[in-house]
Amino acid sequence: xxxxxxxxxxxxxxxxxxxxxxxxxxxxxxxxxxxxxxxxxxxxxxxxxxxxxxxxxxxxxxxxxxxxxxxxxxxxxxxxxxxxxxxxxxxxxxxxxxxxxxxxxxxxxxxxxxxxxxxxxxxxxxxxxxxxxxxxxxxxxxxxxxxxxxxxxxxxxxxxxxxxxxxxxxxxxxxxxxxxxxxxxxxxxxxxxxxxxxxxxxxxxxxxxxxxxxxxxxxxxxxxxxxxxxxxxxxxxxxxxxxxxxxxxxxxxxxxxxxxxxxxxxxxxxxxxxxxxxxxxxxxxxxxxxxxxxxxxxxxxxxxxxxxxxxxxxxxxxxxxxxxxxxxxxxxxxxxxxxxxxxxxxxxxxxxxxxxxxxxxxxxxxxxxxxxxxxxxxxxxxxxxxxxxxxxxxxxxxxxxxxxxxxxxxxxxxxxxxxxxxxx
Numbered sequence: 001x002x003x004x005x006x007x008x009x010x011x012x013x014x015x016x017x018x019x020x021x022x023x024x025x026x027x028x029x030x031x032x033x034x035x036x037x038x039x040x041x042x043x044x045x046x047x048x049x050x051x052x053x054x055x056x057x058x059x060x061x062x063x064x065x066x067x068x069x070x071x072x073x074x075x076x077x078x079x080x081x082x083x084x085x086x087x088x089x090x091x092x093x094x095x096x097x098x099x100x101x102x103x104x105x106x107x108x109x110x111x112x113x114x115x116x117x118x119x120x121x122x123x124x125x126x127x128x129x130x131x132x133x134x135x136x137x138x139x140x141x142x143x144x145x146x147x148x149x150x151x152x153x154x155x156x157x158x159x160x161x162x163x164x165x166x167x168x169x170x171x172x173x174x175x176x177x178x179x180x181x182x183x184x185x186x187x188x189x190x191x192x193x194x195x196x197x198x199x200x201x202x203x204x205x206x207x208x209x210x211x212x213x214x215x216x217x218x219x220x221x222x223x224x225x226x227x228x229x230x231x232x233x234x235x236x237x238x239x240x241x242x243x244x245x246x247x248x249x250x251x252x253x254x255x256x257x258x259x260x261x262x263x264x265x266x267x268x269x270x271x272x273x274x275x276x277x278x279x280x281x282x283x284x285x286x287x288x289x290x291x292x293x294x295x296x297x298x299x300x301x302x303x304x305x306x307x308x309x310x311x312x313x314x315x316x317x318x319x320x321x322x323x324x325x326x327x328x329x330x331x332x333x334x335x336x337x338x339x340x341x342x343x344x345x346x347x348x349x350x351x352x353x354x355x356x357x358x359x360x361x362x363x364x365x366x367x368x369x370x371x372x373x374x375x376x377x378x379x380x381x382x383x384x385x386x387x388x389x390x391x392x393x394x395x396x397x398x399x400x401x402x403x404x405x406x407x408x409x410x411x412x413x414x415x416x417x418x419x420x421x422x423x424x
Contacts, residue, residue: 001111011317012113014327015142016095019115019311022138026130028093028117033074035097039064041073044298045266048176053100067099071116072266072295072308079120080301088121088304095313106318107284113313114287120296123305125237128270128291129244131309135274135287136252142316143325147276147286148212148253151242152260154267154290155234156225160202163228164195168265178261183207198227207259214242217256224258234269241270266292272309278322279315286319287311333385333421336378338365340390348389351399351414355387358418379404385421 004012023030043051046069055067068074071094079090095115102108117134119127132149139147157178161171170193177186187207191200205224211217218239225231242254262271269291276286289309296304320327335355339348348364355362363381365374371388378386388400393411401420402409412420 002109008317010329011320011327012313014329015313015316015320016113016115018142019095019138019313020093022134022141023093023115023117025137026091026117026134028091030093030095031075031078032096033068033071033078033094035068036065037068037074037077039066041077041299042066042068042070044073045264045295046070046073047172047179047263047265049179049263050100053102055099055101069098069100070264071096071098071114071310072118072264072292073299075116075118075120075308076295076301076306077299079304080296080299084301089127090118090120092116092118092120106282107279107315109314112315114310115313116308116310117289118306118308120304120306123293125241125244127307128241129248131289131307132241132245132252132254132272133248133250135272135289135309135311136250138311139274139286139316142320143328144276144316144319144323145325146278146323147274147319148255149272149274150255150257150260150285151238151270151272152257153234153238153270154261155237155269156206156221156231156258157203157261158268159231159234160199160225160228161190162230164193164199166190166193166195172265175261175265176263178207178259179263183259202228203259209259210255210257212253212255214246214254214256217258218242221256221258238270262288262290266295266298268293270307274311276319276323279319284315284318285312286315332361333424334361334363334381334383335385335387335421336363336365336374336381336383337387337389338371338374338378340371340388342368344389344391344394347394351387351389351417355418355421360418360421375402375404385424387417 039056050069054069057065059065075092097111097113099111102110158171174186174189177189187203190203202224209220222235225235267290271290273285273288287310291307293305337348337352339345352362352364375386383404386402386404393399397414398411399414399417400409401412
């Protein structure tokens with residue numbers, strides 16, 4: 001787990017603010033859920049790999065507790081227990097830290113940060129399209145100029161395996177292997193369950209099918225799965241989602257992969273992950289999500305179709321660094337007030353207070369350094385202005401205002417100080 005020093009914290013909060021702005025633009029309402037949940041809740045549909053990496057312990061009452069490793073189960077719990085009668089669809093947003101016992105490496109830490117967008121209460125493809133569009137919009141908004149979305153449909157794979165009478169646990173095991181791109185092991189596992197030759201042929205063809213020509217790729221998928229009714233319906237659903245997405249004006253770059261799976265067991269439909277070329281070789285997605293239509297029911301709620309996505313804030317920061325994307329931070333004018341004599345400290349505090357009330361971020365020289373050293377320190381801290389107050393200025397009701405960039409300075413009346421700074 002990492003300490004985020006000021007510059008790192010500034011980058012993370014900047015991306016976090018962008019996720020909030022996108023939430024507001026698309027009409028999502030923020031909720032805040034606990035960092036701790038019952039182990040049973042978080043483990044229910046997490047997938048074997050994630051269950052293995054959860055931080056778990058017993059609390060003082062002997063209950064098995066875990067640190068959250070994702071947001072979706074907590075949100076599903078809230079909707080199932082506290083928002084049953086809320087108007088549908090629900091559009092919910094949350095942001096914060098998550099925890100998994102991962103092997104620390106580039107883009108992987110045991111504490112990481114995500115935003116989360118969920119649409120609950122509609123099974124219509126328009127909701128899937130919004131999640132895809134929103135994800136692409138966010139990556140554009142943070143300044144990433146090269147990114148693409150990998151999209152698949154769990155219903156295609158599960159449709160085939162269900163028709164071949166594989167149980168959910170058997171299917172989950174195969175999905176875990178596909179998620180890790182262990183293609184041969186996945187096919188060997190399928191074969192061990194005595195499936196038909198047609199099934200093996202179909203899965204082999206699907207694993208090799210993908211491309212950025214979305215129309216051609218989806219038509220190829222449809223031909224491959226034509227003998228599987230539910231898989232064919234899932235392919236048609238994917239076709240409708242992609243066509244709506246490509247015609248809505250945003251036009252993200254999309255890679256369709258028929259053998260794409262994600263480790264979480266609750267997905268039922270469209271799934272997606274976001275990538276930039278600079279992190280592709282490391283296998284680092286900037287975020288992921290998909291449709292899950294049965295999770296809320298699992299926690300005691302009414303049958304509620306849902307779809308969502310979780311962008312990784314710290315991974316997006318890493319991507320902006322790899323692409324050397326400049327952070328578009330607010331151009332806030334910062335100032336330092338410097339008393340030239342110790343007896344002017346009270347007056348300096350009053351001036352600083354007035355400036356802060358006017359919305360100007362203001363520090364005070366606290367080390368009783370000489371004026372030259374105080375100015376040097378203000379420059380090092382990134383101050384745009386220095387306000388010097390000495391006995392002579394105080395008698396005249398004035399201060400010396402110094403522009404730290406141009407090194408120009410002049411005396412201004414106290415009552416005109418705020419206006420003078422605003423005019424720069």
